[in-house]
Amino acid sequence: MSKLQNIMFEQVQTSTLLKQACDSAISYQKNSHQRAVYPSQQSLELLKEFDTQLPEHMGDGEAILDLLAKQGELNTVRYSNGRYYGFVNGSALPIGLAAKWLADVWDQNAALFVTSPIAAKLESICQQWLQQLFGLPTNTVAGFVGGTSIASLCGIAAARYRQLSHLGWDITQQGLFAAPALRIILGRQTHSSVVKGLNILGFGQQQIEWVDCDQQGRIKVESIPPLDKSCIIVLQAGNVCSGAFDDFHTIIPKAKAAKAWVHVDGAFGLWAGASQRFATLTKSMHLADSWSVDGHKTLNTPYDCGVILCADASALTQAMQQQGSYIQTSESRDNMMFTPDMSRRARGIELWACLAYLGKSGIAELVDLLHQHAVYFAKQAEIAGFKVLNEVVFNQVILSAGSDESTQNILKSIQNSGVSWCGGATWMGQQVIRISICSWATTQSEIDKSISIFSNCLAEYNQPM
Numbered sequence: 340m341s342k343l344q345n346i347m348f349e350q351v352q353t354s355t356l357l358k359q360a361c362d363s364a365i366s367y368q369k370n371s372h373q374r375a376v377y378p379s380q381q382s383l384e385l386l387k388e389f390d391t392q393l394p395e396h397m398g399d400g401e402a403i404l405d406l407l408a409k410q411g412e413l414n415t416v417r418y419s420n421g422r423y424y425g426f427v428n429g430s431a432l433p434i435g436l437a438a439k440w441l442a443d444v445w446d447q448n449a450a451l452f453v454t455s456p457i458a459a460k461l462e463s464i465c466q467q468w469l470q471q472l473f474g475l476p477t478n479t480v481a482g483f484v485g486g487t488s489i490a491s492l493c494g495i496a497a498a499r500y501r502q503l504s505h506l507g508w509d510i511t512q513q514g515l516f517a518a519p520a521l522r523i524i525l526g527r528q529t530h531s532s533v534v535k536g537l538n539i540l541g542f543g544q545q546q547i548e549w550v551d552c553d554q555q556g557r558i559k560v561e562s563i564p565p566l567d568k569s570c571i572i573v574l575q576a577g578n579v580c581s582g583a584f585d586d587f588h589t590i591i592p593k594a595k596a597a598k599a600w601v602h603v604d605g606a607f608g609l610w611a612g613a614s615q616r617f618a619t620l621t622k623s624m625h626l627a628d629s630w631s632v633d634g635h636k637t638l639n640t641p642y643d644c645g646v647i648l649c650a651d652a653s654a655l656t657q658a659m660q661q662q663g664s665y666i667q668t669s670e671s672r673d674n675m676m677f678t679p680d681m682s683r684r685a686r687g688i689e690l691w692a693c694l695a696y697l698g699k700s701g702i703a704e705l706v707d708l709l710h711q712h713a714v715y716f717a718k719q720a721e722i723a724g725f726k727v728l729n730e731v732v733f734n735q736v737i738l739s740a741g742s743d744e745s746t747q748n749i750l751k752s753i754q755n756s757g758v759s760w761c762g763g764a765t766w767m768g769q770q771v772i773r774i775s776i777c778s779w780a781t782t783q784s785e786i787d788k789s790i791s792i793f794s795n796c797l798a799e800y801n802q803p804m
């Protein structure tokens with residue numbers, strides 16, 4: 340046995356590294372609530388300690404973990420402290436985190452049934468549960484990917500396969516370059532990840548037929564051009580700023596009648612389909628062809644949990660096809676048939692754990708809670724002197740503090756406070772503060788603490804010199 344192996348086996352037997360990591364992780368999690376939501380300037384300076392040359396020789400595992408725990412932890416962003424409202428970032432439910440830890444120790448390659456029966460089984464259960472939860476067609480299949488960006492790319496790849504096949508073209512054999520033209524229909528408020536996916540798949544931005552949106556960011560139904568079987572139209576369940584949902588009930592049946600492919604980007608908003616409260620917003624959403632969604636947003640799974648759901652199983656598996664004489668497929672589910680990747684971690688395990696733990700009523704309760712907190716945040720922000728620019732239909736709130744300059748400066752002060760963190764954006768030509776209530780850990784009392792910081796920052800900025 341080599342010296343290297345000896346050391347590794349000893350580490351396995353004594354579990355010193357795992358125990359050290361476990362202790363650090365538990366103390367990190369317990370203290371999250373009291374700690375600054377964002378690293379201080381002083382902490383950011385400490386990142387320089389990682390600027391070393393690649394070591395010539397083996398190091399000391401405990402010292403490496405210690406560096407990571409001490410300096411690394413100071414430079415994390417604490418999504419789970421209840422006062423983080425940036426991007427659309429969820430935070431991990433304890434059950435999801437625990438399941439992910441176990442899965443990390445199992446270190447499974449989720450590519451095939453034969454490489455991990457447990458990963459194959461749990462991903463097939465997640466597929467079935469998600470299909471039921473969102474009321475999707477019973478033949479809907481799911482691929483488990485890193486996030487919605489990749490999930491949408493998969494959905495559009497499936498759409499590209501199917502729409503070209505309607506036009507007598509097999510892209511898997513004949514390729515894209517001489518293929519008949521497809522038409523891509525997007526709302527002007529489509530998330531940039533969809534445009535990135537289209538670019539990767541060979542659709543240039545000049546090819547896109549852009550449709551105007553209303554003041555909430557919803558596609559104007561009357562502005563959609565006539566659709567046909569060469570079309571792929573992408574709709575949104577949840578605009579990244581306003582949280583608005585496109586009018587699925589009017590658009591989807593018409594698009595389907597014209598044989599267009601409908602993809603729904605539901606990164607965080609697809610979860611509205613799990614609660615009766617949002618039945619009007621999600622009406623007819625299930626009639627689309629494909630849907631992308633994240634576990635790591637509204638459901639609060641740990642990160643790296645995106646899902647492509649596709650009602651046309653053969654379009655997705657054709658688009659993702661891969662063969663090799665050594666690739667041993669099975670009668671059961673082989674996960675790699677539904678995604679671009681082959682080897683990957685078994686991300687379905689923590690998704691399964693979160694779904695199993697919350698159940699239908701727990702998921703609905705979580706989704707409703709995020710909405711209620713967004714409504715509460717908007718109300719308190721308005722009382723504090725901010726202007727709320729959107730209808731708070733889901734978990735997103737858009738604020739203005741007056742002019743672009745004051746909004747940007749106040750946003751900077753909020754970000755520097757360490758107490759609360761949110762981002763900015765341009766919304767309908769105006770600088771805004773974006774609030775996304777996406778963490779299970781946000782409570783009314785954390786919102787109150789945040790609003791008091793928002794209020795102080797506004798008052799300080801408006802103070803006469």
Ligand SMILES: Cc1ncc(COP(=O)(O)O)c(C=O)c1O
Pocket residue numbers: 426427485486487488489530532575577578579604605606607633645
């Ligand atoms: C509507 C929408 N689509 C796509 C994405 C990208 O998702 P991900 O970061 O998981 O790739 C986001 C991210 O916030 C989003 O809000």
